[in-house]
Amino acid sequence: MAKQSLEVAVEGLKRFLSEQNGLDEVTAAKIEKLAAELQGTDLNGFDHHVQKDPVQMITEGFRYFKTNKFDKNPELYNRLAHGQWPQFLVFACSDSRVCPSHILNFQPGDAFMVRNIANMVPPFDQLRYSGAGAAIEYAIKALEVPNILVIGHSRCGGIKRLMSHPEDGSAPYDFIDEWVKIGKPAKAKVIAKFGHLPFEKQCEHCEKESVDLSLMNLLSYPYVQKAVASKRLRLMGGYYNFVNGTFERWEFECHFSPHLPA
């Protein structure tokens, strides 16, 4: 009986919400949150996922998405079903704490997103790094994204590994070590310039230097260089610090000489 009353109440709230187009966003969000809390599916709160079965997590996650996003925005999702026109190609770390959809609120369709260890862009190499190259090629040539954003972050495990191995004498991680050594030029620069600082500070500098290195490596892809030179593409760096809750962003400007003589 109580459950039935609760369901009626929640349905009433939802109906009210969908009928009141003039509600300001803050009030609408509060009502949505209340309805979700009543149903035990509040995904803005973090507690409810703590002890849940993994399958239950994704079941509820999908249900929330379908009910609160997909079904409520048919025009957007109908458009996306026919294609994507993202404004960004994003390189972000695989770290569970730094998803750009959270920190920059990217919605479906906004950002073509590559996520890998330490958000690295390797230099052009079709044999060794075909994964990253395929994503860049698709984003630039097929999707013609106008912006590339490489986002580094604080306390990055991949950068820490780059900075510490093999000097720390630890056993190698076969695949991780091979991957993060893309960042060796950034490590060399940081040690040369900031080698007197504590290790944690060196890592922080390397997290940012590695973003600049990745932006530079992007220019080794001919179609990227061409698009940047003709001003159809902008390169940007970002750094998310989840310790103090800040986000830095900067533009990577390139200047090209006139054509070489024949």
Added chain:
Amino acid sequence: MATPSPTTFSQPFNFFKDVRRTTLKTSTIFGPKLKSGEIEHTHLRLLTFFKTGPRLELKASKEPPGLTQQLDNSRLESLAETENVCDFFEDLKHRFLRFKKRKFKENLEHFQNLAQGQAPKFMIIACADSRVCPSNILGFQPGEAFVVRNIANLVPTFESGPSETNAALEFAVNALKVENILVIGHSRCGGIRALMSMQDEEDSSSFIRSWVVVGNNARLITKSAASNLSFDQQCRHCEKESVYHSLSNLLTYPWIEEKVARGELFVHGGYYDFVECTFEKWTMDYEGGNLQKNSRFAVKNQFYWC
């Protein structure tokens, strides 16, 4: 199948040397050594110098409440509607500040704990497609899922050697000790379409081809099983077949198979259809499975959400 010609730099692209020397290296790199039929070589340009613009740090600012409301109302607008390029930076700024206000500050203790370390239960392998971010469609919150995103959510075999995807696998499984790996395929995947469009004897120096060939077994199985279907239907078939194939490839990693055998790690497949908004999910049944190469293993706990 023709092997793509190796296309590499003769030397590491080092931007710390003086500008003049760097530009000379650039002209060598982008000269005749670069083989790609689709790249024009008629106009070489020299990268004369680069600079990084001023770094702008965003912290919580004191905008009046009205500004926040205005931003929230534009929440569902696509970025495609932002015409002025300068708006992108402003847009990023507002997006971050909104996250900081609505999530970071409201759950400060949780974020402070997360800052000390992450312990996600899931590793997700999903496509880079802008429409299929697992945080959006499955509601993963910060700290819950270690995510790899690549073209067509492919997993290369252990034998294929180091790659960005298996570096992430190694980190997630051996360092973070995740309990679940979920590979998510999706509808209308451009990468799978490129895979299905491949000709057997094609010699292409395209990166996309070099990568999607990881899923070639899925293409061959699809061609033999679904040859009577239209190309679109074959692609859809391959989107799912490729997920099964990636799950099999996961077991080629000894440290993954060990954990799956001991019941410490579960391997799942998923398929998101963004046309109908449905999600299928299944779990590899290791004990009951047929693990011969090119054969599909048994599955259990199959769900279909619509």
